[in-house]
Amino acid sequence: QVQVVESGGGLVQPGGSLRLSCAASGFDFSTYAMSWYRQAPGKERRLVADILAGGFTTYVGSVKGRFTISRDNAKNTVYLQMISLKPEDTAVYYCKARLAREEHWGQGTQVTVSS
Numbered sequence: 001q002v003q004v005v006e007s008g009g010g011l012v013q014p015g016g017s018l019r020l021s022c023a024a025s026g027f028d029f030s031t032y033a034m035s036w037y038r039q040a041p042g043k044e045r046r047l048v049a050d051i052l053a054g055g056f057t058t059y060v061g062s063v064k065g066r067f068t069i070s071r072d073n074a075k076n077t078v079y080l081q082m083i084s085l086k087p088e089d090t091a092v093y094y095c096k097a098r099l100a101r102e103e104h105w106g107q108g109t110q111v112t113v114s115s
Contacts, residue, residue: 001025001026002024002025002026002027002104003023003024003026004022004023004024004095004096004097004104004105004106005022005023005024005106005107006020006021006022006093006094006095006106006107006108006109007020007021007022007023007109008020008021008109009093009109009110009111010110010111010112011112011114012085012111012112012113013085013113013115014085014086014087014113014114014115015084015085016085016113017081017082017083017084017085018082018085018111019079019080019081019082020036020079020080020082020093020095020109020111021077021078021079022034022036022077022078022079022080022095022106023075023076024076024078024095024097024104025076027097027099027104029073029076029097030053030073031053031099032053032097032098032099033050033051033052033053033097033098033099034050034051034071034078034095034096034097034098035047035048035049035050035051035095035096035098036049036050036067036069036078036080036094036095036096037094037095037096038089038091038092038093038094038111039091039092039094039108040088040090043091045094046060046061047060048060048063048080048093049063049067049068049069049080050069051069051070051071051078055071057069062086062088063082063089066082066083066084066085067080067081067082067083068080068081069081078095080093082111085111085113086113087113087114088113089111089113090111090112090113090114091110091111092108092109092110092111093108093109093110093111094106094107094108
């Protein structure tokens with residue numbers, strides 16, 4: 001049974017940091033590309049960062065220089081380290097596993113940046 005489970009969200013003040021985790025099971029994690037998306041209230045879900053099976057990373061938009069995606073294939077886990085958080089980073093963050101046309105999504109974890 002495929003499972004993708006995010007954790008680590010919460011409430012943080014502007015300028016603070018959080019590390020999200022995404023634990024996967026039920027498929028060969030090391031061969032999948034892993035991505036983090038986020039969806040703010042009333043907005044579309046958007047790609048934040050992506051890491052390929054070989055470790056190549058991509059970041060989108062305003063998170064460049066502030067967010068770092070990484071993976072630990074031994075633990076079947078992908079991480080998103082977030083620093084210098086801003087109120088506009090507030091969203092539900094989702095993890096996705098991808099291999100060709102096969103995709104597996106997690107249920108999301110809420111990140112709220114507010115004083």
